[in-house]
Amino acid sequence: MHDGHDDVFDKLREECGVFAIYGHPEAANVTYLGLYALQHRGQESAGIAVTHRGMSTHVTVVTGHEDPAKPETQTDWAALAKAGGTIVVLMGVAERALIAARLIAGGLSPETPVAAVRWGTRPEQQTTRTTLAELGTAAVEAPSTIVIGAVAAFDFSPGAQSAQALE
Numbered sequence: 001m002h003d004g005h006d007d008v009f010d011k012l013r014e015e016c017g018v019f020a021i022y023g024h025p026e027a028a029n030v031t032y033l034g035l036y037a038l039q040h041r042g043q044e045s046a047g048i049a050v051t052h053r054g055m056s057t058h059v060t061v062v063t064g065h066e067d068p069a070k071p072e073t074q075t076d077w078a079a080l081a082k083a084g085g086t087i088v089v090l091m092g093v094a095e096r097a098l099i100a101a102r103l104i105a106g107g108l109s110p111e112t113p114v115a116a117v118r119w120g121t122r123p124e125q126q127t128t129r130t131t132l133a134e135l136g137t138a139a140v141e142a143p144s145t146i147v148i149g150a151v152a153a154f155d156f157s158p159g160a161q162s163a164q165a166l167e
Helices: 010-021 027-040 039-047 077-083 097-103 159-167
Strands: 059-063 086-090 113-118 126-131 146-150
Touching: 059 077, 077 097, 086 097, 097 146
Parallel strands: 059 086
Antiparallel strands: 086 146, 113 126, 113 146
């Protein structure tokens, strides 16, 4: 399993199918549902609400690692920059400098907050906060989920200072 990205790109159900081969068929369904729920907990465990009233009413999830055999990207980074809201980039650590440059070229402010959550929900979880302009040089390692937008500047964990400021 890879840091919760698998179901979005249709690998989680394939990997859970192995359980059906070696055990009861329902084991695959139960495992799938549990792992699917966990994949959305990484940002939450870092105190990031990808949507928040008054900050971001929508979220876009996009891969940062397209098939290298393709002649060009299918992701319209300029359109994502113009759409606003929160952008969640999965599997984008290696391409983060290029992604940031394309979003800035598309009109997103270089000062846009960014949070990269590594090993979300695990004891070794790390959250790196930076700006879009600094994303390419920030100390971000795979596997990380990259959250781009106003919500990335805040930690909404219980007792966190930025959460108290908004109460």
